[in-house]
Amino acid sequence: MSVVIMSRTKETLDQVAKEIGDKTGQRVKVAVADFTKEDVFGEIEGQLQDLNVGVLVNNVGMLPSYFPGRFLESAELDQTITKVINCNVKTMAKMCKIFLPGMANRGKGVIVNISSGIACIPFPMYTLYAASKVFVERFSQGLQAEYKDKGIIIQTVAPFGVSTRMAAYQQTNIVTSSPEDFVKSSLQYLRAGDKTHGSVCHTVMGWLLQSIPLQVIYAESVLSSLQDYIKKKTGYEASIPESSPTFKIQLNEQEE
Numbered sequence: 001m002s003v004v005i006m007s008r009t010k011e012t013l014d015q016v017a018k019e020i021g022d023k024t025g026q027r028v029k030v031a032v033a034d035f036t037k038e039d040v041f042g043e044i045e046g047q048l049q050d051l052n053v054g055v056l057v058n059n060v061g062m063l064p065s066y067f068p069g070r071f072l073e074s075a076e077l078d079q080t081i082t083k084v085i086n087c088n089v090k091t092m093a094k095m096c097k098i099f100l101p102g103m104a105n106r107g108k109g110v111i112v113n114i115s116s117g118i119a120c121i122p123f124p125m126y127t128l129y130a131a132s133k134v135f136v137e138r139f140s141q142g143l144q145a146e147y148k149d150k151g152i153i154i155q156t157v158a159p160f161g162v163s164t165r166m167a168a169y170q171q172t173n174i175v176t177s178s179p180e181d182f183v184k185s186s187l188q189y190l191r192a193g194d195k196t197h198g199s200v201c202h203t204v205m206g207w208l209l210q211s212i213p214l215q216v217i218y219a220e221s222v223l224s225s226l227q228d229y230i231k232k233k234t235g236y237e238a239s240i241p242e243s244s245p246t247f248k249i250q251l252n253e254q255e256e
Contacts (some may be wrong), residue, residue: 001055002027004048007035035060035091045098051166053099058136062087063166068125075125081128089131093139100147107151110190113140117160117197120206121214125223133158137195142179144194156195157186160202170233174201 003020007013010032017028031047033040064080074080092113103109118126119133137156144154161176163169172178177199178183186198197203216222 002029004029004031004051004053006031006033006044006059006060008032034061035087038086041094041098044095048098052102052106054103054108056095056099056112058111058113059115060087061166063126063129066166066230069123069221069225071127072139074128084132085250087137088129092136094203096139096143100143100152103152104147104150109152111140111143111154112190113154113156115140115156115158115195117158117202117206117209119158120210121215121217123240124218125226136233140172141194154194155190158195158202158206159186159198175205195238 003026005013005016005020005028010030013030013032020026021028031044062084064074064084071077081187091225096111100109100111103111113136115136116130117132118130119137123130137158140154140156144152147154159177159182161170162182163172163176163178170176172181182198186196189198191197197206
């Protein structure tokens with residue numbers, strides 16, 4: 001397949017495009033877009049309107065802060081709300097709106113939407129982020145019910161620990177996967193239903209999290225311990241808001 005990669009940093013995109021091209025021999029198209037902004041989709045649609053997109057991976061995401069904190073403690077809260085909704089919610093729906101019609105017409109296609117393991121419960125201290133990922137799951141599950149008989153696979157992938165910038169590149173272990181290992185694992189579950197945690201370990205973590213009474217998770221001592229744990233793991237203070245780079249990949253059917 002030829003590939004289109006989309007992100008907000010052209011230098012990084014060009015580097016990744018070269019790596020993919022050198023390794024696979026396939027064509028790689030680069031498109032620069034910042035999905036925290038309001039009006040980027042018209043330009044995207046114009047650039048890609050002649051492509052038959054066979055696989056869409058909505059992996060764009062923004063975490064308001066590495067450090068867990070209460071909703072009202074977020075820096076520049078109004079802007080943060082707008083950016084998170086644009087990036088984590090609006091973008092996924094808009095990209096599906098652009099490319100799902102072609103898949104439906106051809107009677108085949110795959111859409112993978114990346115959620116988060118913490119969306120399996122109402123998750124305090126990451127309230128806005130977790131809520132945005134619940135939308136990803138419900139929207140994807142509804143679309144799969146609507147378009148499954150059209151031959152289209154629409155799946156939510158909800159990982160826990162993956163060593164990316166969003167997770168401050170934590171050291172990999174049995175709980176925290178490298179991006180490469182997680183992708184290989186999660187693709188094995190592509191036909192396993194409308195939602196997967198992407199690995200056996202992350203599936204077990206989801207089950208454990210849902211089995212803990214919410215009053216235990218919401219205890220002040222537990223929330224304080226979470227803050228201490230994240231501070232120790234990442235070295236980031238609550239006063240430093242960070243976000244992941246917006247990043248999106250589309251895999252396109254090979255053109256003749």
